[in-house]
Amino acid sequence: MPVSAIMPGMDTAETLKQLQRIRVLAILDFLALIPLVVCVIIGSDAVKGILGPIHGVGFLGLLYLCAKGAGEGRWGWWFPALVVVTLGPPGSLIGDVKIRRELEATAAA
Numbered sequence: 806m807p808v809s810a811i812m813p814g815m816d817t818a819e820t821l822k823q824l825q826r827i828r829v830l831a832i833l834d835f836l837a838l839i840p841l842v843v844c845v846i847i848g849s850d851a852v853k854g855i856l857g858p859i860h861g862v863g864f865l866g867l868l869y870l871c872a873k874g875a876g877e878g879r880w881g882w883w884f885p886a887l888v889v890v891t892l893g894p895p896g897s898l899i900g901d902v903k904i905r906r907e908l909e910a911t912a913a914a
Contacts, residue, residue, distance in 0.1 A: 820874070820879045820880075820904070820908065821908070824904060824905060826870055827874075827897050828897075830863060830866050831897040831898050832898075834864060834893050835893075835894035835898075837859045837860045837863060838860050838863075838892075838893065840856055860893070864888075867888050867893050867894070868888050871884045871900065872885040880900070884897075884904070887899060887900050888900070
């Protein structure tokens with residue numbers, strides 16, 4: 806039996822708003838993460854000192870939003886766990902897509 810990404814009885818419109826906030830923050834954080842990884846590879850300390858904290862704040866914001874949604878029962882605790890394991894943006898975008906697909910399937914049924 807597959808595990809559902811969404812919890813029954815939740816307001817779909819509010820869940821989509823929360824997912825939109827997560828998506829926007831994930832994209833912004835991802836835009837900071839890409840040059841940060843490049844700077845780590847080439848060894849540029851000046852840029853790491855700027856982009857590292859920006860990514861850190863974005864990561865904490867994503868984790869907060871995903872944990873808040875899980876605490877409200879909008880989705881399972883797998884979502885914030887995925888954010889932690891993937892260090893932010895990749896996991897939050899994967900979870901966003903999974904939940905949106907399940908919401909669409911539930912609405913179509």
